[in-house]
Amino acid sequence: MNAFLNFFKKEPLAFLALIVVVLYILIAIFAPFIATHDPFEVKTSMEVEGEKVYAPYAPGARHWFGTDQLGRDLFSRIVYGIRISIFVGIVARGLSMVVGVLIGLFAGFYGGALDNIVMRITDVFISIPAILLAMIVTLILSPSLTSVIIAIVVVGWPKVARLVRGQVMSITTNDYIEATEALGANNLRIIFKHVLPNCIGIIIVSFSMGIPGAVMYEAGLSFFGLGIQPPNPSLGSIISNGRGYLMFAPWYSIIPGIALALFVLSVNVLGDTLIDYYDPTYNR
Amino acid sequence: MIKLFSYIIKRLFSLIPIIIGLSILIFAFLYLIPGDVARMIAGPSATDEVVNSIRMEMGLNRPLYIQYFDFITDFLTGDFGKSYQSGNLIKNEIPQVFIRTLQLAITVQIISFFVGGVLGIISAIWRKTIWDRIIMAISVSGLSLPLFWSALVIQLIFSIYLGVLPPSGYESGFDQFIILPALTLMLPNSGMLARVTRSAIIDVMNFDYVRTARAKGLNNFWVVIKHIVRNALIPMITMTGTNLSRMMGGVIMIEIIFTWPGMGKYVYDALLSKDLPALQTATMLIAILVILINLLVDLSYALIDPRIKYEE
Numbered sequence: 001m002n003a004f005l006n007f008f009k010k011e012p013l014a015f016l017a018l019i020v021v022v023l024y025i026l027i028a029i030f031a032p033f034i035a036t037h038d039p040f041e042v043k044t045s046m047e048v049e050g051e052k053v054y055a056p057y058a059p060g061a062r063h064w065f066g067t068d069q070l071g072r073d074l075f076s077r078i079v080y081g082i083r084i085s086i087f088v089g090i091v092a093r094g095l096s097m098v099v100g101v102l103i104g105l106f107a108g109f110y111g112g113a114l115d116n117i118v119m120r121i122t123d124v125f126i127s128i129p130a131i132l133l134a135m136i137v138t139l140i141l142s143p144s145l146t147s148v149i150i151a152i153v154v155v156g157w158p159k160v161a162r163l164v165r166g167q168v169m170s171i172t173t174n175d176y177i178e179a180t181e182a183l184g185a186n187n188l189r190i191i192f193k194h195v196l197p198n199c200i201g202i203i204i205v206s207f208s209m210g211i212p213g214a215v216m217y218e219a220g221l222s223f224f225g226l227g228i229q230p231p232n233p234s235l236g237s238i239i240s241n242g243r244g245y246l247m248f249a250p251w252y253s254i255i256p257g258i259a260l261a262l263f264v265l266s267v268n269v270l271g272d273t274l275i276d277y278y279d280p281t282y283n284r
Numbered sequence: 285m286i287k288l289f290s291y292i293i294k295r296l297f298s299l300i301p302i303i304i305g306l307s308i309l310i311f312a313f314l315y316l317i318p319g320d321v322a323r324m325i326a327g328p329s330a331t332d333e334v335v336n337s338i339r340m341e342m343g344l345n346r347p348l349y350i351q352y353f354d355f356i357t358d359f360l361t362g363d364f365g366k367s368y369q370s371g372n373l374i375k376n377e378i379p380q381v382f383i384r385t386l387q388l389a390i391t392v393q394i395i396s397f398f399v400g401g402v403l404g405i406i407s408a409i410w411r412k413t414i415w416d417r418i419i420m421a422i423s424v425s426g427l428s429l430p431l432f433w434s435a436l437v438i439q440l441i442f443s444i445y446l447g448v449l450p451p452s453g454y455e456s457g458f459d460q461f462i463i464l465p466a467l468t469l470m471l472p473n474s475g476m477l478a479r480v481t482r483s484a485i486i487d488v489m490n491f492d493y494v495r496t497a498r499a500k501g502l503n504n505f506w507v508v509i510k511h512i513v514r515n516a517l518i519p520m521i522t523m524t525g526t527n528l529s530r531m532m533g534g535v536i537m538i539e540i541i542f543t544w545p546g547m548g549k550y551v552y553d554a555l556l557s558k559d560l561p562a563l564q565t566a567t568m569l570i571a572i573l574v575i576l577i578n579l580l581v582d583l584s585y586a587l588i589d590p591r592i593k594y595e596e
Contacts, residue, residue, distance in 0.1 A: 013421075124305040127571040127578075129533035135555055136567070140316045216430055220537065223432045224552075239433055246436065247444055254440075257433035265428035272424065 007277055014273040020266040027079055028086035036064065037073035039080045039233050044071050056249040066251045068241060074252065077233035078259050084234050085260070088145070089215040092152035096214070097207050099153060100160025101199070107161065108168025109191050115165070122158035130155045134217055138226040148227045152214050163206055164199055171198045209271045212264040219260055235260045291586065295579055302575060307359065310567050311352050314560050321560060325368060359568060365561040369553065374565050377550070382569070385546030387457040389528065389535055392466050396473035397524050403474065404481025404520075409508060411486065419478060426475030431534050435468045435541045452542040465542040469534055473527055480523040484516040491515075518585075525581035529574040 008015040027034055045054045055071035057063055065074040107118040125133070134151040141147035171177065172195065180190055221227035222236030230237065235256045242253030322339040323330070339345050343354065358365065364374035400423075407419040442464055443451035453461050488494065489512060497507045536548030543549065547570055554562035 120301050120305055123302045123575075124309055127302065127306060127574045128309075128567065129536060129570060129574065131533040132536055132551060132567065132570065135552075136313050136317075139555060140313060140318070142318065212428070219430055220432060223430075224537075224540070236430075236432075239430075239436065243436060246440055250440055253433070253436050257430060257437070260433065261425075261429050264430070265425060268424055268428050 007274075011273045011277065014270055017266040017269040017273075020262060021270060024082060024086060024263050024266075028083040031079050031083040035073075035076035035079045037076040039072060039076040040231055042070045042072060043067075044069075046071070056245055056252055058249070059251055059255075065255045066249065068238070068252060069245060069249075074238070074255060077238060078235065078256050081233040081235040081238060081256060082259060082263070084145070084228060084232070085215045085218060085263070088149060088152070088218040089211040092149040092218070093156065093207055093210045093214040095149065095153045096156030096210065097160055097203060100157040101164050101196075101203060103157065104161040104164025105168055105191055105196060105199075108165035109172060109187070109195060111169070118161065118165070122162055125154070125158040131217070131220055134221055135224065135226050138221055143221075143226045143229055145228055145232075148218050148221055151221065152217050155217065156210060156214065160206055160210075163202060167199050167202055168195055171195050205271075205275075208267070212267045215260070215264060288586065292583060295582065299575060299579065303572065304356075306571050306575075307356050307568065308352070310564055310571075311355055314564055315348070317558060317560070319558050321368075321558070324558065355564065359565070364565040367554070367559055367562040369557050369559040369562065374562055377562075378565065378569065381545060381547055381550045384454065384457065384544065385535060385539070385548065388462060388465060388469070388539070388544060388546060389531060391458070391462060392469040392473060392531070393524055393528055395466065396470050396477055396527070397520070399470065400474035400477025401481050401520055403478040405485060405508065405513060405516075407478065407482045408485035408489070409504070411482075416482075420482070423475035423478045426471040426473075429471060431468060431472065431537050432541060434471055435465075435538060438464055438468050452544075454543070454545050461542075461544075465538045465544055468542075469531065469538050472534065473531060476527055477520065477523055481516060481520050484519040485512055488512045488515045522581050522585060525577055525584065529577040529581075532570060532574055 008018075043055065045052055046057070047053075055067050056069050057067045057071065059066040063073050063075065065078060067073055068077070103118055107115045134148075134155050137151035137154050138147045141150060177190060177194060180194055185193075218227055218234065219236030219239070222234040223240040225237075225240070227236060228234035238256040239253045239260075242249065242256070245252050320335075322335050322342065322344055326335045326338050343351065362375060364378070366372065367374050367377065370377070403419050403423070407416045410416055439451045442449045449460055449463055451464070455461055485508075494507060494511050497511050498504075502510075532548075535546070536552065538544065539546045539548035540552050547566055551563060551566040551570065553559070554566060
């Protein structure tokens, strides 16, 4: 606890980032209570002081972040968009970790031909630009929430597998692994009881540092119309819809972008400072 | 030298299984894309007979492995077929499109190298000062902004509010149209490079020869230029290469948003219109480009840094 406080005393920016991340998680969990309007409620025109005005309405007391062209409240849509972003970020990154870790564990432990084949497969996947690969996958599966998650897993697992494989290879040279082998433990037991626990550190780091990337892919796919489908709100599709109103209603695209960037930025800042802090050369 | 040469040959051979794997993956993926190609070409009002004859003509009724074999031999002989969308030979469309992407990518890389490099050097020299903090904050922001969103903001500022630059389009390559897409792509690239340069320089700063140079009485500026920057160039150059391959995803997005008619726009249009021959060819070529860039980065490592051994 003391180390925790010390860290934040030295790195106030990281503390701010932590608050933002926690806030986003709370927004995601309590979205229905935070949203001020029904995010699907359409109202294309309304009376303001006896005059008829048409959507999109500018930000104001009634609609904090304004509305879209159908009069749907942007604050509420962004709150629900954040919920989808965080959900996709955690689930898709989590599944990429499961796939990548399992493959990396076996490739690194058994080595030889298996390792060779697995590494060539990761080479193949990494050579196609991630956003293009993700677009192709969502097109095959037809765009939806599930397709987006699968696409992010297809894009994400190879790097995880490589990372874990490298770690496993360095762990298996340790004496205690040899000792366990000599004691007659079978391979599966060694992999899951001795090797995996030693990879937990990098797995946690890779999981959390991968969440912003997953969130970005979801937003990117939705921006290009291949992700979350209307009328469901996603930060990416809100930004994309606002493009047509950039001149008259710039808030429409700008605010959801800030909401997205703020989350990604906070996770990155938090991760960077933590990695720096635990780097032994930090105080040089 | 002979060792290096045989290393290069060996690495080139190691690309063969990757490219075979790539072709299988792309072939399989595109086979899975829903929609009947023959019916699409025939048009919605065509009778079943017409659709069937088109299918026969295109060889779509043959076993999959024969179709795959056809695809790979055609690809290797440079016969990419005709685009469904434009009806032109893809072979004739690609070079032009490819050059436009190179124009954008290389411009961005060169500018980012200098901008990122200078920011990184400043940041490293005045480490832990306010300047370092500001530069690092800008870099991490550049990395964290969604590209498709920063593109809109940049269009809003320069085209709508200031009205000084066209929001999108393409004329000859190096003219006013390249400024906004290049600026957008520079944000993450320079940010990445500034970070790499900073940490490379901080690493070098602690070496003995730097201390010796300082002890000799050289002033800080010359120590930095002569001894430190020179050694930090290796990671900077490799990072530029790595960035170039990583940047392809960003280039695709930026080309779509700024309607820059390069490979990215081409592949996206092919994807949306299910123009399979064009999509196949463009995806293969983009991936092969990425593989070759990565190979070059590896080779430049081996060339620049004598500590890297050629044999594994």
